[in-house]
Amino acid sequence: MSQKIAVIVASGTGSRMGSEIPKQFLPLNGKPVLVHTLEKFLSIHDCHIILVLSEAGKAYWQPISEQFFPDTYIPVITGGDTRYQSVKNALNSLDTDVPTIVAIHDAVRPLVPLNVILNAYVVAEQFGSAVTCVDSKDSVRLITEDRNQALERKKVKLIQTPQTFQWDILKKAYELPYIDSFTDDASVVEAAGYTIHLVEGSYANLKITTPEDLFLAEHLLHESAH
Numbered sequence: 170m171s172q173k174i175a176v177i178v179a180s181g182t183g184s185r186m187g188s189e190i191p192k193q194f195l196p197l198n199g200k201p202v203l204v205h206t207l208e209k210f211l212s213i214h215d216c217h218i219i220l221v222l223s224e225a226g227k228a229y230w231q232p233i234s235e236q237f238f239p240d241t242y243i244p245v246i247t248g249g250d251t252r253y254q255s256v257k258n259a260l261n262s263l264d265t266d267v268p269t270i271v272a273i274h275d276a277v278r279p280l281v282p283l284n285v286i287l288n289a290y291v292v293a294e295q296f297g298s299a300v301t302c303v304d305s306k307d308s309v310r311l312i313t314e315d316r317n318q319a320l321e322r323k324k325v326k327l328i329q330t331p332q333t334f335q336w337d338i339l340k341k342a343y344e345l346p347y348i349d350s351f352t353d354d355a356s357v358v359e360a361a362g363y364t365i366h367l368v369e370g371s372y373a374n375l376k377i378t379t380p381e382d383l384f385l386a387e388h389l390l391h392e393s394a395h
């Protein structure tokens with residue numbers, strides 16, 4: 170059984186949320202979004218967490234860690250200007266020579282089901298990668314320069330996190346000298362020449378991006394509590 174690591178990226182500014190406080194620190198059902206996310210991964214036996222924060226984010230994190238995790242050591246790495254750079258900084262801080270599986274997860278996906286995380290660790294151990302996704306419920310179109318065109322919906326997947334990889338693969342991919350234009354980790358690993366293995370995500374695993382996502386997340390949490 171490999172060692173489990175989770176990189177929780179929480180170094181974004183949340184520009185699309187339009188809130189003064191970065192969205193990962195906003196309250197969701199009585200505790201910050203980031204706390205929900207961390208609690209999920211902390212509930213996994215032997216999962217080592219690396220939390221990625223911006224310098225500004227560290228000031229928000231300090232009182233939160235004291236209130237919610239007074240007895241738990243959570244290592245913090247400073248993020249970069251992009252998600253790609255934030256993940257790269259976290260991976261640069263890692264040095265392991267035992268078999269290791271690394272899950273990378275957006276701090277702003279607090280409702281990720283535990284079984285989705287656990288399944289991704291198991292599948293990545295077997296196939297090298299496990300990238301969570303769901304089917305699109307909407308029709309989809311491809312926008313080109315002069316027109317737009319219907320795509321066959323069943324050929325499209327909506328990609329989520331966690332995105333989970335064998336350490337050797339992830340390390341090699343993130344060591345390559347890319348121009349930083351990736352929106353997720355699967356794209357980095359794919360650009361390094363590896364095939365991506367998709368696994369089932371969850372519609373509940375929404376990414377808190379704009380204010381209505383926070384509203385939806387509140388309601389989903391209330392429903393699951395009753």
Ligand SMILES: Nc1ccn([C@@H]2O[C@H](COP(=O)(O)OP(=O)(O)OP(=O)(O)O)[C@@H](O)[C@H]2O)c(=O)n1
Binds near residue numbers: 248249252255378
């Ligand atoms: N430089 C960055 C940018 C993003 N993230 C993290 O990556 C996840 C997904 O990014 P996104 O939802 O786009 O967050 P923001 O970049 O904060 O939002 P926006 O694009 O609206 O500014 C978030 O948990 C975010 O904190 C990060 O660690 N470092």
Ligand SMILES: C[C@](O)(CO)[C@H](O)COP(=O)(O)O
Binds near residue numbers: 328376
């Ligand atoms: C990683 C991700 O959550 C997968 O859907 C997504 O690509 C992040 O994109 P963003 O532009 O940083 O929100």
